[in-house]
Amino acid sequence: MGILRNSVIGIPVLVVVLFLVRVVLFKTGLIYTVKKWRRKMVDWFHVYQFYKVPEFNDNLQENQLYRRVYAYLNSLSSIENSDYTNLFAGRKSNEIILRLDRNQVIGDEFLGARVCWINGEDEEGSRSFVLKIRKADKRRILGSYLNHIHTVSEEIEQRSKEPKLFMNVVVSDEKKNGRWRSIPFTHPCTFENIAMEADLKEKVKSDLESFLKGKQFYSRLGRVWKRSYLLYGPSGTGKSSFVAAMASFLNYDVYDIDLSKVEDDSDLKMILLQTTCRSVIVIEDLDRFLSSKPTALSVSGVLNFTDGILSSCAADERIMVFTMTSKEQIDPAVLRPGRVDVHIHFPLCDFAAFKALASSYLGLKEHKLFPQVEGIFRNGASLSPAEIGELMIANRNSPSRALKSVINALQTDGDRRGTPATTRRLVHERTSSEDYEGDTSGPLCGGGSSPAAKEFKKLYGLLRLKSNKKSQSFNLARELRNGS
Ligand SMILES: Nc1ncnc2c1ncn2[C@@H]1O[C@H](COP(=O)(O)OP(=O)(O)OP(=O)(O)O)[C@@H](O)[C@H]1O
């Protein structure tokens, strides 16, 4: 009876005491001391192995693994539990970053195993990280754990990297190295700013994302890990802006190759070999270069640059982008699949694009003048997004005035786009390109230089333009083709 009474009173008392001890441990922070003792006890019953990652190797060169471990450890959430942590201001306002202090310990878990890292520094100031791992876990996880650190730190570096814009320069013969000069790449354009069919934007984004994840896929196929895009369309339709958007989406550096500063094919090879991985390599106005060829650089030099054996020696994970006004005159071999994987057409504005511009430049979703603008577009008038954007910026304080000036410009300049002025421009491009290609076959080219044939070419150009206008409109999704 006494025992029963004792346990009836004793158990609740014990529960209350344990609860109070727990409250005291947590409130006072003594729990961390208890945990430390418990860890020390557990350590007594395990055999550990230590791995040191020094900051510098024997030749006093930077140990890349140290840099990776540093990035990895400082990204762990358990850094907050370390006894001593440094706080720094980040790049963005209000951003605070945590950095492990020297001789501090940080724990990590991987595949069910607990490991510890010590951020060591000796009296002489040599720094290193020391990994403490149970011998029992070492064989099971060490290899994959180091691989994991590698992958995570690479991602972190990629995310925190400040992209650069590189431009090729002409240097003297003795100094063939260092052909690139760079500045921080701070172009504000993103996919969101570009007036373009939403579906197409999504397709490009997912194409880029699947490219990023495709390392194994490309190596299994024995292909160089690169992807090339052709952006073509009239001036001011957003091709260069799109390149900037691609680069900021990927957080890649941009190498903008000015072909007029490339002496010859071997010079181009040298330039390519000096690019780094994870970059967008851009050649603007390729059609203009192909038709004028101001330097000793050959067309095959440019083609080898895109798909030759040299490509495999240069840095991996590259996006190549070519821009041009029109691809009609270009030899199909230049643009064959594999050489250029994705073609994207940038047309002049249609009403949908105009509305997207009005929304981002003027904050207008609807306006009483919209039906009139739509009617003008339907009649075939058009301007480039750059022209419309400029009018909107100039009149941004008065949306109605902005729309009226767009209507006015469409009725004057825009009208000419669908009729002789544009036609002349395109026919001229067409003719000069045919001259360059020296194509003497086909229905257009019998007696290609006679005035009658020229008239026929102009007419043909006009017909092509009209049919293109219908088919191309702003339905760009069809223009996106992957590897075909
Ligand atoms: N589709 C678009 N959406 C939003 N803005 C655009 C668009 N197209 C052009 N712009 C604006 O027009 C200006 C010129 O565009 P961009 O230089 O990208 O055209 P481009 O096609 O490269 O012209 P070019 O062939 O002459 O080099 C940029 O400031 C850009 O903001």
Ligand SMILES: [Mg+2]
């Ligand atoms: Mg451009």
